Amino acid sequence: MSTESDTLRKRVLFETWLEAHRSASATLALAGEPIDRRGFLARVASLARQQRDDEYIYMLLERRPSEETPAYIGRATSPMRRWMQHLTGLSRGEGSYARWRTRLLREGHETTRFDLELLVVGETHLLFPPLPDFPATVGAVEYQLVGLAADAYPLRLLNHEGQSR
16 A cells, blocks of 8 residues: 555544544634633533543644644543643643644734634544544544544644654
């Protein structure tokens, strides 16, 4: 199998999983707008409340002009608490969050470069693993999604600085 066809196969697996779980998403911000922290956290809390799980997969997506690109894939027992931390870090722009600011916000502004969406899927709401015949636990699905994103998209995930690309 050629590298190009392998990349395409991995993208299809990633996007198939994403579309099947799309109902568990919320808009973080629209391009050119500041992030409404309070409104966004209320939407994240609502998604988690609807699912009532012990652990969640979450994925930040950028809707770029040519494609939708995963920016961050993680897991948390409380997505709202975790995103409070992420939004505080993004606001301060220090340490690893300096990369977040560069990638997600317009230079010198507090407005987003692209539409941003967050997917939050609870453990019991995982419909299937991204890779056929692989485990469907939260940890396994996170690992599979990170691997597929690294191989199928040109931009590194914000939480995986060591990825090659």
